[in-house]
Amino acid sequence: MTIRVLLADDQPLVRAALQMVIADAPDLEVVGEAGNGAEAVELAAALEPDVVVMDIRMPGMDGIEATRRITAAPGGTQVVVLTTFDDDEYVFGALKAGVSGFLVKDMALDDILAAVRVVASGDGLIAPGVTRRLIKEFAGRPSTGAGVGSGAKPRRTVSGITDREREVLTLVAQGLSNTEVAERLVISVATAKTYVTRLLAKLDARDRVQLVIIAYEAGLVTP
Numbered sequence: 001m002t003i004r005v006l007l008a009d010d011q012p013l014v015r016a017a018l019q020m021v022i023a024d025a026p027d028l029e030v031v032g033e034a035g036n037g038a039e040a041v042e043l044a045a046a047l048e049p050d051v052v053v054m055d056i057r058m059p060g061m062d063g064i065e066a067t068r069r070i071t072a073a074p075g076g077t078q079v080v081v082l083t084t085f086d087d088d089e090y091v092f093g094a095l096k097a098g099v100s101g102f103l104v105k106d107m108a109l110d111d112i113l114a115a116v117r118v119v120a121s122g123d124g125l126i127a128p129g130v131t132r133r134l135i136k137e138f139a140g141r142p143s144t145g146a147g148v149g150s151g152a153k154p155r156r157t158v159s160g161i162t163d164r165e166r167e168v169l170t171l172v173a174q175g176l177s178n179t180e181v182a183e184r185l186v187i188s189v190a191t192a193k194t195y196v197t198r199l200l201a202k203l204d205a206r207d208r209v210q211l212v213i214i215a216y217e218a219g220l221v222t223p
Contacts, residue, residue, distance in 0.1 A: 051077070
């Protein structure tokens, strides 16, 4: 089955580069391009792509609001944010908006395409470097109570999961994919995916991004 992709980026060169690489992938197809968030929302509704590759900083409606609207709409379209993490102050808004993948533009194009496939399959993916920065950023933010960095108890308690599920949650929070989790724990990829699915349900998390946040807030991973 061909994965239908919508590209949303205000830089024509970025869209052209992704378009060229995707054209060489037999299982991927670009069905539309948008130069801003409003166009992305409109095209996502009209074309119903499997995955939207979304920039954050765009004129008019930004990628955060566009992501929020796309993920809230029926149809099951997934959003992968592709941005420059170091200077993007809107990263956490994108995470809350419901992205299924978070990538940085200095990644290899082949890795970006692999991430699109992962997200289209119903999984989620966060670049390991982004995961580290995500956790570091959370550690530096003030909270309503004492945080992990202060030596006090974590704000969130993870209960109702097994020891194995806790182990999987920790690995997911470190940025490992289902395949990498399976290799680390010497289990099948299908079993790893089942554990992740159970964690999503038990912890009331929409995707792996939220699992990372939950794991940090519970103190399972630290900066």
